Amino acid sequence: MSDKVRVRFAPSPTGGLHLGGVRTVLFNYLFARQHQGTFILRIEDTDQSRFVSGAEEYISECLKWCGLHPDESPEKGGPYGPYRQSERKAIYRQYAEQLVQEGHAYYAFDTPEELEQKRRQIPNFQYGHMFRSEMRNSTSLPKEEVKQLLDSGAPYVVRIKMPVGETISFTDMIRGEVSFETGLSDDKVLLKADGMPTYHLAVVVDDHLMKITHAFRGEEWLPSAPVHLLLWKYLGWEDDMPQWAHLPLILKPDGNGKLSKRDGARLGFPVYAMSWTDPASGEVIPGFRERGFLPEAFINMLAMLGWNDGTEHELFSLDELVEKFSLGRVSKAGAKFDFEKAKWFNTEWIKKLEENKLRTYVEEVFAQNNISVPDRDKLGVVIGMVKDRCHLLTDFVLQGGYFFKSPESFDLDAVKPKWTEQKEEFFRSFAQILLEHRSLSSHELEEKFKELATEKGFKIGEVMLPYRIMLVGGKFGPAVFDITKLIGEEEAVRRIDTGLGAIGA
RNA sequence: GGUCCAUUCGUCUAGGGGUGAGGACGCAAGAUUUUCAUUCUUGAAACAGGGGUUCGAUUCCCCUAUGGACUACCA
Numbered sequence: 202m203s204d205k206v207r208v209r210f211a212p213s214p215t216g217g218l219h220l221g222g223v224r225t226v227l228f229n230y231l232f233a234r235q236h237q238g239t240f241i242l243r244i245e246d247t248d249q250s251r252f253v254s255g256a257e258e259y260i261s262e263c264l265k266w267c268g269l270h271p272d273e274s275p276e277k278g279g280p281y282g283p284y285r286q287s288e289r290k291a292i293y294r295q296y297a298e299q300l301v302q303e304g305h306a307y308y309a310f311d312t313p314e315e316l317e318q319k320r321r322q323i324p325n326f327q328y329g330h331m332f333r334s335e336m337r338n339s340t341s342l343p344k345e346e347v348k349q350l351l352d353s354g355a356p357y358v359v360r361i362k363m364p365v366g367e368t369i370s371f372t373d374m375i376r377g378e379v380s381f382e383t384g385l386s387d388d389k390v391l392l393k394a395d396g397m398p399t400y401h402l403a404v405v406v407d408d409h410l411m412k413i414t415h416a417f418r419g420e421e422w423l424p425s426a427p428v429h430l431l432l433w434k435y436l437g438w439e440d441d442m443p444q445w446a447h448l449p450l451i452l453k454p455d456g457n458g459k460l461s462k463r464d465g466a467r468l469g470f471p472v473y474a475m476s477w478t479d480p481a482s483g484e485v486i487p488g489f490r491e492r493g494f495l496p497e498a499f500i501n502m503l504a505m506l507g508w509n510d511g512t513e514h515e516l517f518s519l520d521e522l523v524e525k526f527s528l529g530r531v532s533k534a535g536a537k538f539d540f541e542k543a544k545w546f547n548t549e550w551i552k553k554l555e556e557n558k559l560r561t562y563v564e565e566v567f568a569q570n571n572i573s574v575p576d577r578d579k580l581g582v583v584i585g586m587v588k589d590r591c592h593l594l595t596d597f598v599l600q601g602g603y604f605f606k607s608p609e610s611f612d613l614d615a616v617k618p619k620w621t622e623q624k625e626e627f628f629r630s631f632a633q634i635l636l637e638h639r640s641l642s643s644h645e646l647e648e649k650f651k652e653l654a655t656e657k658g659f660k661i662g663e664v665m666l667p668y669r670i671m672l673v674g675g676k677f678g679p680a681v682f683d684i685t686k687l688i689g690e691e692e693a694v695r696r697i698d699t700g701l702g703a704i705g706a
Numbered sequence: 707g708g709u710c711c712a713u714u715c716g717u718c719u720a721g722g723g724g725u726g727a728g729g730a731c732g733c734a735a736g737a738u739u740u741u742c743a744u745u746c747u748u749g750a751a752a753c754a755g756g757g758g759u760u761c762g763a764u765u766c767c768c769c770u771a772u773g774g775a776c777u778a779c780c781a
Contacts, residue, residue, distance in 0.1 A: 213781045248780055358779050385709055393779040398781050424710060426774040457773060513729045534712050542731045592744035662740045669741055677742035
């Protein structure tokens with residue numbers, strides 16, 4: 202085995218990219234970068250019946266958004282390609298045959314119908330040493346019959362022959378020593394009737410051929426680990442086997458079980474990294490990106506779901522994570538996903554992110570909401586003024602949009618009942634002041650406003666709130682006179698006019 | 707059912723034979739802010755249960771309970 206660390210993320214392109222998947226990518230990435238290793242994206246598309254068009258491109262796009270760029274991938278190529286298992290189809294059969302020749306695997310001719318029937322007949326049916334001899338395969342059938350079946354082109358699969366009574370154990374980088382009794386697992390299919398390998402064969406062969414040194418995957422794979430271990434051994438590659446790390450699962454916030462996209466829909470939060478449109482149904486499943494998350498925050502949040510650096514720090518950039526990450530500090534138990542905490546990470550990152558980057562993100566969101574920004578500098582000022590009240594990028598539309606676009610509606614509930622002719626007069630006078638004193642600072646303007654209010658016999662609050670609502674549309678936002686200066690006196694007067702109209706109506 | 711894995715505040719977690727069991731999110735109260743947020747202060751809130759080992763266990767061991775994953779010609 203070469204010393205150089207090589208890791209891979211190996212998703213199946215069947216739909217949206219789940220949060221847990223992104224975390225697996227992240228841990229792969231962190232580990233690779235930390236060891237100056239190579240991070241590979243390999244597409245596991247061996248199930249042709251589950252092929253979904255666009256899913257692979259979508260996955261690449263997600264990785265790009267997260268800033269987790271692979272060194273080798275279908276898109277980018279590399280010395281160990283192809284990186285799409287469907288394009289490697291021809292490679293797998295020889296290994297399956299080798300296994301059969303050496304007695305570690307066998308041909309099985311049972312049809313799906315026969316298997317289904319067997320499962321109905323026998324409650325806990327497993328295609329393994331218990332029932333192997335009752336089935337139609339090359340261990341139970343006479344040699345001639347097997348030959349004849351093979352020659353006649355009868356469909357068959359290759360199954361691994363799981364031994365009985367062997368204890369197989371390995372050291373998982375996260376959970377330590379794990380052991381299994383081999384006879385308990387069934388004889389997994391290695392090569393399907395269509396000639397494609399199953400996951401079990403494909404991971405082992407490809408991990409070997411691609412010289413993978415460390416294999417990260419979800420905990421759901423733990424039960425099939427003995428099959429993979431055996432395959433490494435039978436294929437004669439035991440010495441090159443990667444070190445395994447089975448990551449804890451991300452669980453539903455309520456109840457129990459793995460987090461699924463259905464939970465997101467039910468509880469009102471995204472589960473996928475980016476929104477995914479099902480090409481068949483047209484259904485759109487929302488993503489963190491579209492919900493207004495910064496990739497920096499998304500990544501940070503994911504890293505902290507099951508890992509910590511042992512201090513009380515929670516905010517880490519990707520570079521800091523690369524530096525601090527260690528598998529030994531990954532927890533063993535699954536973690537329930539908490540959307541409130543996820544939002545908190547985003548809030549913190551909005552405050553923390555470098556001004557220019559944040560501005561670029563906000564510009565995108567504005568563009569999507571038809572808010573045009575002629576002046577980038579002004580946007581910078583606006584962001585500085587409002588970012589403390591934004592938790593998601595999309596909040597900037599409401600919190601900052603009115604600097605570039607007059608409010609479309611007014612929240613008048615608190616104003617209308619107490620409205621008087623005198624107040625209208627007050628605002629007419631104030632509008633005059635605005636037009637006549639354009640050089641006043643925000644502070645001086647405030648003084649003028651207060652003077653006028655006192656003169657007309659109002660308490661400041663009585664006219665301040667209506668003014669705010671005329672400017673921004675609602676009861677929110679930074680200091681009103683700062684807003685006035687930024688949008689300009691003329692625009693402020695226009696808003697007073699329309700505001701007065703709306704109140705009078 | 708079987709196998710494997712796990713178990714500290716509601717949630718994410720730190721800790722580790724003697725601690726006031728720490729932090730964060732969320733929640734509650736208060737202060738600041740003539741709006742809304744931000745910020746600050748304070749508070750409530752946890753070692754699943756039972757046996758050992760030990761002078762002493764939340765910590766080490768065993769059992770139980772609970773939860774989860776897996777049990778496809780899907781990954």
